Amino acid sequence: MEQLLNKFQQIAAEPLKTAQYWKEKTGKKVVGCMGLYVTEEIFHAAGLLPVVILEKDSPILRAQAHVQSYMCGYIRSVTDQALAGDLDFIDCIISHDCCHTIRMTTEIIKRNATGIKDIQPIFLPVTIKKAESWTYTLQELSFLIEKAEKLAARSITEDDLMQSIQTYNKHRRLLKRLYQLRRDKPGIISARQVSNIVKASMLMPKEEHNAMLEPLLEAMENKTVEANNKIPVIVSGSLCETCDEYVLDILEEVGGVVVDDDLYVGSRYFATEVDESLSPLTALALAYVNMVPPCPTRHDPDNKLSDYLINMAERARAKGIISVIVKFCEAHYYSYLTFRRGIKEFNIPEYLIETEHEGVSPAQVKTRLQSFIESIRG
Amino acid sequence: MSNEKKIVNRVKCTANISGLMDNFYKDMFDDNKGPLCWCVGACPYEMFSAANVRRFQTENHAARISTRQEQAMFIEVAEAEGLSENVCSYAKINIGFALMMARGEEDKIPERYRLPKPDMIFALNTCPTMIQWCDMLSDIFKVPKFVVDAAYIYDENNWDRNVEYVKSQLYDFVRFLEKHTGQPFDWARLNEIVYLMKQIAVEWRAARELCKNVPTPASFLDALIAMGPKNTVRDEASLAFYKDFHNEVAQRAKDGIGVLEQEKYRIMWRGNFPWHKLGTLSRMLAKYDAVLISGVYGLGTYGDHAIDNILPDGFDLSDPLRTIAAEHCCRSYTRRFDWKMDHEFRRHIEEFSIDAVIIHSPRTCRPWALTTYDMAREVEEKYKLPVLVLEVDHTDPNYFHDAQVETRIKALLETIKK
Amino acid sequence: MNKNNAQDRKDGYFAGIDVGSTTTKMALLDFEKKIRVSSIIPTGPIIKKTVDKIINICFEKNLNGIDDIKYCVATGYGREIVDLADEQITEITCHAKGVNVIFPQAKTIIDIGGQDSKVISVDDNGSVLSFVMNDKCAAGTGRFLEVIARSLELSIDEMATLSRQSKKRVEVSSMCTVFAESEVISLVSQGVEVSDIAAAINRSIARRLVGLVQRIGLRLPLVMTGGVAQNKGVVKAIEDALNIDILISTEPQITGALGAAHIALKRFQERRDSIE
Known part of the structure; x- marks a missing residue:
């Protein structure tokens, strides 16, 4: 188990190197997915290697001349990576227009990062439950299929798509089993380790990742956890950024244990399965408009974050909810407030941590999280 | 540095704006004029008139509060509720206002800003904030809402399908309006108002083009003050006002009357405007004989695109919903950044004898702020003009410090070689 | 041991x-x-x-x-x-x-320390129900007062005493300590009375704290602790802003x-x- 976890950790530690390694090893073209809802299955079906473009944990230098300091760390970091030439090995970046910040950044990168091979914006409906959203999504996904076919210089058949959907669904189910195990045996795996696993999945072929997950899950099934008096909590937030892992570390260090999450590098990445009984394109479009986790950047008023997290907390027997907001994420600010207003009647303790690319003093985060845990413990 | 106060010769008829807007807001209390909708963002107001629904724009209301520098109280209420200080300051003002109303604290709100509670909320997401803001209001007042999703046109080849996408939602909105008013939608009235908008756009555009004259007969600040009726009222009285405005500006141009006694520096403004510092900025610039000539903000509003043939369809009175949809698809936020940079911004720099450019990068508006650094670079490199990126805010008072801003503006003017 | x-x-x-x-x-x-x-x-x-x-x-x-x-x-x-x-x-x-020991009836606590300020909501046993803290910057903290006092060439005590002689209302709008300092300096250069500036600074801190109190929800009585609780100017400003009386122990620190x-x-x- 330790060995596998270390391997995941190594893969997650250097996202770009990992992607480059797979590019060399498989000889496949790499598609970089930026923003929230790029349909990876389509590129996978064309024999391409989709990887998620992640925030990089290094100081932002070049991007300062193009992007204000009062923009979220994700786009500042991605712009910086693009300007530094770090993303030049990617054959095509697909940038989903999930907020105006990403929208404008895509154009800034296009304009200034001369080494970028290809950067293609896409738009998916924001109001996901309307009739016209559905047709629009289908059109946009068809466009993505064309794009993938051009990149791969081959056509994608329905069978190709279905096989990819199956591979991805299998992957989603394995990760869900991992989460089930964590709920059943709190502390069996640390929040950072889970984060490493999901992050690795964003960077490597799903088949390979599945092959690593299966023995890990088996080892976890057979492992027992000693009884402890840690306070079970769930963590929500960090929409397109990696949740600053030190927050998770501190949380578990001061007596909390993460039993479930609603994080981007976490359950949001694999929560929505694609229906294998439908025609593949329809199923993919449906998966988008019927996404399971409520998304602060989408408009789906019946899918409330407060209900979603209350259910998650109940299912995991969590005693508190931590929200992690990336500073300057406008959509998330509103969504957090609506969530906060929505859970008032449930009497479950919640706390907000706001993170920044440049980092927030760990001492302050610690005081807050420790106080939160102390207050639950009473 | 002289400290004498310079005279700013404003376009006289803008003095009527305050009365026009006061009346507009007074109408919100008139129950005979249909249910009340609070509109978030740039909305198809003509549709409301055709449905006999009262409506006002929440941003306009927030800006109105800010011009008298009375916004801080509302911002504090919103932030105390838990809304981040980094959220759009218009939204903070309006949500704070809404919270106070919902809590029955109306007596704390200065009378001139008071409004009835909404019967419905509408938003069109020219920026993502609109939708969340709309949800927030609907949650606070427990009233129905309607949201129109304006697609992002990243490729001009997608134009048609995007306009149709918006138009089909506008049809649904007609049904929504009919349901909530219990009355049939007045299509003839809609046509009338769309036609009215075309006439307003013509007057407005003509007046603004006259600012190419040296000295300029009107300033950007005159235009900002004059923008209210066009952006939110849109009725016959508005057209009358813009005719007056155009006539007065034309007369001034003919007589060679400028805004300043001595017009030394012609500055172009880009971005939305710090409403709470309208007077301060006007005086600050006048002190150095500088005048804001024009700005892209407020120009890219309804109608301009059509008469400028940017809108491929132009004004199509046989299909007013498509015209409205196309108009909203034309907004700078909904189309590509290089397009946005290309057109009006460059044209103004080239045609209005500009000496320097001020680009506003608002701290709480990411859509306006992003790309400003690149724009500044282009202006410097391509047009060899000095640029100031002013990082303040459209209404949040915490980011504007007179002394700091003045230093920056003075430094900008010092780099102009004359 | x-x-x-x-x-x-x-x-x-x-x-x-x-x-x-x-x-x-x-x-x-x-x-x-x-x-x-x-x-x-x-x-x-x-x-x-x-x-x-x-x-x-x-x-x-x-x-x-x-x-x-x-x-x-x-x-x-x-x-x-x-x-x-x-x-x-x-x-x-x-x-x-600590507050529960001194004032068992307390429901809300404001603690303004050197580098952070916090508002705590407590139950009858003195257990924490919820809390909020200021942002990571120094706005609304003791450090903010120190910086401003230094730029006015006053001690914190002197500034507190002076603030109570204020006759004219001026505003310091900056939340950022560094910007507030430059705002203060420009007020001084405009010839604004130091007592008025000191009062403005107290109101600025009070605004920050009132925001935090409202986020938690005000429950009375409210107790103030920490070094700044000894600063009568700030305490008064918070009392005025919330329109309440604040309890303070003899040794709040x-x-x-x-x-x-x-x-x-x-x-x-x-x-x-x-x-x-």
């Missing part, structure tokens, strides 16, 4: 040490929950030395040796660096406990350390009970 022996003898002390960013506080309780000694000293650059120093000061005051400390709780930013401590507990929990000492006593008893 021989702390873990459960003894029947009712002697020994329970220590609370609160290592804040500006001052370090220590309180020693006996079994009767009486404060035997307490002390406040400035926090030096080397926290270990500061902690040694305050322990020495306390034990010079006619107590037996340090070995008589039965249980020690450390709190504050330097809580990890107190070797003597059996346990580290955050200042939020300790202030809540010691509250955190006192709470820590009470928790130490409680922990010791729990431990002894569990052994028995």
Whole structure:
């Protein structure tokens, strides 16, 4: 188990190197997915290697001349990576227009990062439950299929798509089993380790990742956890950024244990399965408009974050909810407030941590999280 | 540095704006004029008139509060509720206002800003904030809402399908309006108002083009003050006002009357405007004989695109919903950044004898702020003009410090070689 | 040290040490929950030395040796660096406990410390229900006051006294300490009375705190702790802004350390009970 976890950790530690390694090893073209809802299955079906473009944990230098300091760390970091030439090995970046910040950044990168091979914006409906959203999504996904076919210089058949959907669904189910195990045996795996696993999945072929997950899950099934008096909590937030892992570390260090999450590098990445009984394109479009986790950047008023997290907390027997907001994420600010207003009647303790690319003093985060845990413990 | 106060010769008829807007807001209390909708963002107001629904724009209301520098109280209420200080300051003002109303604290709100509670909320997401803001209001007042999703046109080849996408939602909105008013939608009235908008756009555009004259007969600040009726009222009285405005500006141009006694520096403004510092900025610039000539903000509003043939369809009175949809698809936020940079911004720099450019990068508006650094670079490199990126805010008072801003503006003017 | 022996003898002390960013506080309780000694000293650059120093000061005051400390709780930013401590507990929990000892009826606590300010909502037992803290910057903290006082060439006490002579209302709008400082300097250069500026600064801090109070929800009575609670100007500004009266103990700075000492006593008893 330790060995596998270390391997995941190594893969997650250097996202770009990992992607480059797979590019060399498989000889496949790499598609970089930026923003929230790029349909990876389509590129996978064309024999391409989709990887998620992640925030990089290094100081932002070049991007300062193009992007204000009062923009979220994700786009500042991605712009910086693009300007530094770090993303030049990617054959095509697909940038989903999930907020105006990403929208404008895509154009800034296009304009200034001369080494970028290809950067293609896409738009998916924001109001996901309307009739016209559905047709629009289908059109946009068809466009993505064309794009993938051009990149791969081959056509994608329905069978190709279905096989990819199956591979991805299998992957989603394995990760869900991992989460089930964590709920059943709190502390069996640390929040950072889970984060490493999901992050690795964003960077490597799903088949390979599945092959690593299966023995890990088996080892976890057979492992027992000693009884402890840690306070079970769930963590929500960090929409397109990696949740600053030190927050998770501190949380578990001061007596909390993460039993479930609603994080981007976490359950949001694999929560929505694609229906294998439908025609593949329809199923993919449906998966988008019927996404399971409520998304602060989408408009789906019946899918409330407060209900979603209350259910998650109940299912995991969590005693508190931590929200992690990336500073300057406008959509998330509103969504957090609506969530906060929505859970008032449930009497479950919640706390907000706001993170920044440049980092927030760990001492302050610690005081807050420790106080939160102390207050639950009473 | 002289400290004498310079005279700013404003376009006289803008003095009527305050009365026009006061009346507009007074109408919100008139129950005979249909249910009340609070509109978030740039909305198809003509549709409301055709449905006999009262409506006002929440941003306009927030800006109105800010011009008298009375916004801080509302911002504090919103932030105390838990809304981040980094959220759009218009939204903070309006949500704070809404919270106070919902809590029955109306007596704390200065009378001139008071409004009835909404019967419905509408938003069109020219920026993502609109939708969340709309949800927030609907949650606070427990009233129905309607949201129109304006697609992002990243490729001009997608134009048609995007306009149709918006138009089909506008049809649904007609049904929504009919349901909530219990009355049939007045299509003839809609046509009338769309036609009215075309006439307003013509007057407005003509007046603004006259600012190419040296000295300029009107300033950007005159235009900002004059923008209210066009952006939110849109009725016959508005057209009358813009005719007056155009006539007065034309007369001034003919007589060679400028805004300043001595017009030394012609500055172009880009971005939305710090409403709470309208007077301060006007005086600050006048002190150095500088005048804001024009700005892209407020120009890219309804109608301009059509008469400028940017809108491929132009004004199509046989299909007013498509015209409205196309108009909203034309907004700078909904189309590509290089397009946005290309057109009006460059044209103004080239045609209005500009000496320097001020680009506003608002701290709480990411859509306006992003790309400003690149724009500044282009202006410097391509047009060899000095640029100031002013990082303040459209209404949040915490980011504007007179002394700091003045230093920056003075430094900008010092780099102009004359 | 021989702390873990459960003894029947009712002697020994329970220590609370609160290592804040500006001052370090220590309180020693006996079994009767009486404060035997307490002390406040400035926090030096080397926290270990500061902690040694305050322990020495306390034990010079006619107590037996340090070995008589039965249980020690450390709190504050330097809580990890107190070797003597059996346990580290955050200042939020300790202030809540400390206030509960002095004002058992308290429902809301404002603590303005050197580098952060917090508002805590507590139940009848002094347990924390919820809390909010200021952003990571110095706005609305003791440090903010220090910086401004320095730019006015006043001591904090002088600034507090002066602020009460203010006759004209001026505004300092910047939340950022550095910008507020430059705003203050430009007000001075415009010839605005220092007393008016000082009052504006107090209102600026009050605004910040009122925002935090409203986020938690105001429940009365409200108690203020921390060094700034001694600053009558700031207290008055917060009282005015909230339109309430604020309770303040005679030594508001010691509250955190006192709470820590009470928790130490409680922990010791729990431990002894569990052994028995």
